[in-house]
Amino acid sequence: xxxxxxAVVVNTERCKGCNLCVVACPTQVLELHPREVxxxxxxxxxxxxxxxxxxxxxxxxxxxxxxxxxxxxxx
Amino acid sequence: xxxxxxxxxxxxxxxxNLVYAKPELMNDNPMHYCPGCSHGVIHKLIAEVVEEMGxxxxxxxxxPVGCAVFAYNYLDIDWEEAAHGRAPAVATGIKRxxxxxxxxxYQGDGDLAAIGTAETIHAANRGENIVIIFVNNAIYGxxxxxxxxxxxxxxxxxxxxxxxxxxxxxxxxxxxDLLALLDGTCLVTRQSVHTPxxxxxxKRTLRKAFENSMAGKGTSVxxxxxxxxxxxxxxxxxxxxxxxxxxxxSYPLGDLKNID
Numbered sequence: 001x002x003x004x005x006x007a008v009v010v011n012t013e014r015c016k017g018c019n020l021c022v023v024a025c026p027t028q029v030l031e032l033h034p035r036e037v038x039x040x041x042x043x044x045x046x047x048x049x050x051x052x053x054x055x056x057x058x059x060x061x062x063x064x065x066x067x068x069x070x071x072x073x074x075x
Numbered sequence: 076x077x078x079x080x081x082x083x084x085x086x087x088x089x090x091x092n093l094v095y096a097k098p099e100l101m102n103d104n105p106m107h108y109c110p111g112c113s114h115g116v117i118h119k120l121i122a123e124v125v126e127e128m129g130x131x132x133x134x135x136x137x138x139p140v141g142c143a144v145f146a147y148n149y150l151d152i153d154w155e156e157a158a159h160g161r162a163p164a165v166a167t168g169i170k171r172x173x174x175x176x177x178x179x180x181y182q183g184d185g186d187l188a189a190i191g192t193a194e195t196i197h198a199a200n201r202g203e204n205i206v207i208i209f210v211n212n213a214i215y216g217x218x219x220x221x222x223x224x225x226x227x228x229x230x231x232x233x234x235x236x237x238x239x240x241x242x243x244x245x246x247x248x249x250x251x252d253l254l255a256l257l258d259g260t261c262l263v264t265r266q267s268v269h270t271p272x273x274x275x276x277x278k279r280t281l282r283k284a285f286e287n288s289m290a291g292k293g294t295s296v297x298x299x300x301x302x303x304x305x306x307x308x309x310x311x312x313x314x315x316x317x318x319x320x321x322x323x324x325s326y327p328l329g330d331l332k333n334i335d
Contacts, residue, residue, distance in 0.1 A: 005083065005087055006087065006094070007084050007087040007088050009088060013105075014103075014105060016109075016110035016111070017110060018110035018111030018304075018311040019111070019310065019311060019312055020111055020311050020312065020315070023312050023315075024270065024271055042110065050083070050084060051083075055087075055094055056271075057094045057095035057271075058271040060094075060095035060096075061095070061116075061271040061274040061275065062116065062268070062269075062270065062271055062274060063115075063116075064106075064108065064110075064111060064112055064113065064114070064115025064116050064119075065105075065106055065108075065115050066097030066098070066101055066115070066119055067097070068095070069093070069095065069096045069097070070093075070094045070095040070096075071087045071088050071089065071092040071093055071094060072087070072092055072094045073086065073087045073089070073092040075083065075086060075087070
């Protein structure tokens, strides 16, 4: 059966690690990286569970810095 | 397992599958706002609405004094910088001379409701065909979190560390309710950007406001109840929750006036 799958591409240098996308995600896909930081020293967000992403773009809507690009496809 | 996930993602990440991306009008300059600041989302909404209306070459923004003073660095439209609080007066001049341009002001509560009260009220009362975007976070964010006219009763800031005292400082100023009483305004609304659904709703309202200004219906005021996580001394997530719990009862969301 075809399944809706999504993917989030993070502009890691632009991300400020505010955590708002993590809270907004209905399927708990995202998490702030526990170790890695970007040039400014922020723990940027990454897809912890890529399989759970449905491509709803909730994270993108609430991101204050526009660092998230969301794709959605039927696979 | 790892390899399957990787191939899956590359199957999804294709231009034709794009659902959401940063609007093109918002450039790549890193924004100086604190992490989780509502300004970023509101900037993004303006960029999206202007882009969708195809008015990128005809839009002039007037930026305030406050955190959003550098808004011209982030949105690739024409900007004019106004003296503290005088954005509606500057926007009046721009709009009267350039009737085909879409003119908006972008102001915080310290700018619009304190030093610029007179300009705001009179521009709205004259029914100038501009959009006033009012970002209300109940605090002076840029200068270090001092009390502003819209600070809630009992709310702690750096200039009222024991909470705002009504006897000493007066009541929180509900400037949007005041503006809704004036005959010059056609749309006065209060929105927020704390959840995805609120963001979508705010975008629709913002578009209506810009369309009103081009249709010559009068002044549109869009108030965004927003957070200031550094001024409120909370994480962005906590400040969103605090806003829902404490700020929304005083500044309830919804249209205060909407004349079609």
